[in-house]
Amino acid sequence: MVGAGVGGLAAAARLAAAGHVVTVCEQAPQLGGKLGWYSRDGFSFDTGPSLLTMPEVFEELFTATGGALADSVELRRLDPIATYRFADGSGFAARAGDDDLRAELDDTLYAGAGAEWARFDAHAAKVWEVTRDSFLSGPMSAGRLLRLAAAHPGGIGAVTAGRTLRGVAARYLGDDRLRMFVERYATYTGSDPRRAPAALAVIAHIERRYGGWYVPGGLYRLGEAIAQRARERKAEIRLDTPVMTISRGPGGRVDGVILADGGRLPADVVVANADAATVYGGLLAGSAGGRPGRWPGGRATPSLSGFALLLALGPPTDGPGAAGTSGPAGTGHHTVLFPADYDAEFDAVFRGRLPTDPTVYVSAPADPTLAPAGCEAWFVLVNAPPHDPGPGRAGIDWDRPGLVATYAARVLELMAARGLDVRDRLRWYEPISPADLERRTGTPGGSIYGSSSNGARAAFLRPANRTAVPGLFLVGGSSHPGGGLPLVALSARIVADLVGPA
Incomplete structure (x- = not known):
């Protein structure tokens, strides 16, 4: 395993629970990747994600690897999820309850704002129902996109309605402030709302449906808990251990990693929790066994x-x-x-x-x-x-x-x-x-999400979890299904399923 971000740690826990011998190599002195932590003079900070959504994803991760999430981490639901303020001095609190939010919008913005939001959220809910299982449950490809369209000939129109996130916001919302609120969700994938696909409207619905959560003591504790679960399943986590090369043997299949100190760790499978561009452009570039393979990001805009x-x-x-x-x-x-x-x-x-x-x-x-x-x-x-x-x-x-x-x-x-x-x-x-x-x-x-989701299909066709290099898998925010804590954890589940039991 290359990298001890949340995706790498979750994959390590799952693979170790499935009977694999797992070693995680992390170049930094602390685990967590972008889920960082900083302390000084009695002050402590999460330096990455500060909001957790879809906690069910982590509940399933802990259950699948041997114990309840609640036994390791406390989750506290936030209400309001966030407060939004605009340049004209107006603003609103995104209340956790749907009725409360609609009333808040009517009271603080204008009469009818709550009904407009309800219509937008109903559209986003339809997008979620169409894409949830097909998009998040397994690896994505152009062929799978076509099968999605065939399976939901009516619903696929909801996914593409308005073409861009800005377009779908304008279709349902009559006020610039509400549209800005929706367009901000493009930044959750490091993207431009004017170019990001309309399907990203689903992020707003997910946040509403599953709520916004905080971990007392900081979200970094979630990363620590996943690491502890991986260790309990006998995974080894090595900090301050940079990987310089993913090595390959005859036929081009991965056969291990070469460390910065010159040491080598043999492996039948390598899971890279590093940015896909770094994997293809750096870690594979110096390996034997043929060409490193074409970087699948193409001309994607960096996030x-x-x-x-x-x-x-x-x-x-x-x-x-x-x-x-x-x-x-x-x-x-x-x-x-x-x-x-x-x-x-x-x-x-x-x-x-x-x-x-x-x-x-x-x-x-x-x-x-x-x-x-x-x-x-x-x-x-x-x-x-x-x-x-x-x-x-x-x-x-x-x-x-x-x-x-x-x-x-x-x-x-x-x-x-x-x-x-x-x-x-x-x-x-x-x-x-x-x-x-x-x-x-x-x-x-320092691009937070690897490549952006700018473009009609960009959100659906991130670098694949199973690479063209035999035995090499990608996990984390730069690969399918994308960035953010729940999606990164889901990428770990996809990879563990692809690798299979020992």
């Missing part, structure tokens, strides 16, 4: 990356500008601050420029275990172009002197302008740039 700030905040101050989870800004567990010009943000990110007025996402968990008494640990994220310092680049050079500090100040200014001024409470901050993401996770450019 957007992110620029994050970890904010260590002291107790709220009195008077104007005070903010906090109970302050006048009404900060909840998750808060999204939209810009005035959403298109300008996507134009910048996907053209390799810094957005000057990006959407700001704030995760401010009311969790006393994450900060000293009276203090808070906030995770702030904005969409950003990937790290790409070369000529003709698709991103920018995030290592350019002064850029990170300047942009951090800009993000704090934007938060203040939008009602969340925490600068007088700021004890220190830790930035995480796309270049940092690339170094920490090995993802090219």
